[in-house]
Amino acid sequence: MEDLIKAIILGVIQGLTEFLPVSSTAHLIITPWIFGWKGSVDSLSFDIAVHTGTLMSLLYCFWKDWIDIFFKERKILVYLIIGTIPAAIAGITFHDFIENQLRNPLIIVFTLVSVGIIMLIAERTGKKQRDNVNFSDALIIGVAQAVALIPGVSRSGITITAGLFKGLDRAYAAKFSFLLSTPAIAGAATLDFYKSLKIGYSHDYTLFAAGIVTAFITGVLAIKFLLSFLKKYPLNVFIYYRWVLAGVIFLLYFFRS
Template sequence: MDIFQALALAVLQGLTEFLPISSSAHLILLPVLLGWEDQGLAFDVAVHVGTLTAVVVYYRKDLAKIMSAWLGSLMGKGFTDDAQLAWYVGLGTIPVGLVGIGLSDAMQEALRSPLVIAGATIIFALLLWWAEKRAKEQRTKITLVDAIMVGLFQAIALIPGTSRSGITITAGLLLGLTRENAAKFSFLLSIPVIALAGSLKALELYQSDVAVSWDFMSIGAVASAVVAYLSISWFLRLLNKIGMMPFVWYRLVLGVILIAVFIR
């Protein structure tokens, strides 16, 4: 890996992690198109740290209130809306954790097939299109049912090409949440998921004998954090103006490109 490859992958990860366009599809396609070798486990850990840092910093004020209210609920100080949201984020994380634990190594490897990724990219683009067309956008408050359903949808994102943010925003829209609140809950849900995924990768790295290039890891973490922060900000500002259809069309085109590249 050279500095250009490190920057390109970090920027791509930061940009696509929180947009509904599937970061896994992009991170597989770019090295194939450019003939790059796999970036390695250490670099994956670094960019996870970067994207996690971005979402935590972006929602730092909300997280401070949510965590304070959650601790207050544990101490018997009341069950406020912020405390409920904290519990709902935890509840919504359970399905993806259980499914992730239940997937065998063979199943995970099979799901990483380029054709699976291409199919998921197209299929869940159409589901996002359907959700966008029938979205009523009537509610702003997250309920227990929302947390359970969005959490179940999030577990589907273990199929590469689905897009974790895409499938959870889709679920929120289908449940009647506004685009802004569906996206916000999706991003809050990403915090424990990214933290868990990064921790597992870090544990794998610790248990392996892989040499760590700290310079490239630092570049990856910083670049992905900056780009992810800007990506979240840009996406939320434009969401009500542009809707989800540009991302639907982008996913459809990307899926076709993946099929064209890998079916020969």
């Protein structure tokens, strides 16, 4: 029962923070670290489960857009492919290094703060006028998504920020970010699945189901909330949250040392 509660909590955290610009990786690393959680919920197979849940959230929210992209807006499909390439190359090349060397609380503190500053600059300087993308936009946002492999950066945070620097409307930048994240999350889950075949699964399907369902539900809520929120408000509240979280992690790290 205790592991089931942990699975639900981590599923909720994954669903919310995968799409809000606060870094899901940071939260999924820090939460077990703070509470000392081990076992099935701290396994690669559980990570695959919750990422599958957020992938389902994206498909649920944007299935109509994907149909239009495949059959009517082929140019957007080309731009999404272009934007996916940098993260695919970086993921395949640096996945093990990032997993083994960069999942450190102090690195997360640094990226939470520094990317928050970049987000604030983008909010203040971006023109936020365009509701379409071009080749240059897709490439730069794609490179930004590759940088998001570093824990604490936030895929949605850095890609929306890149869109703002390029003059995209805030809500449109978020939508393009979510569309671009679909193949990235699918690719990451596939890569982890391939790795898990080598080390073996943790076959607790009850925990898997709890993680998938909670990540899916909270992911849908997070997507709809952020798209609505960014039509009216800037990213500031998420920036301040990142800085507060960085401060908490920094203090906990040294109190535990």
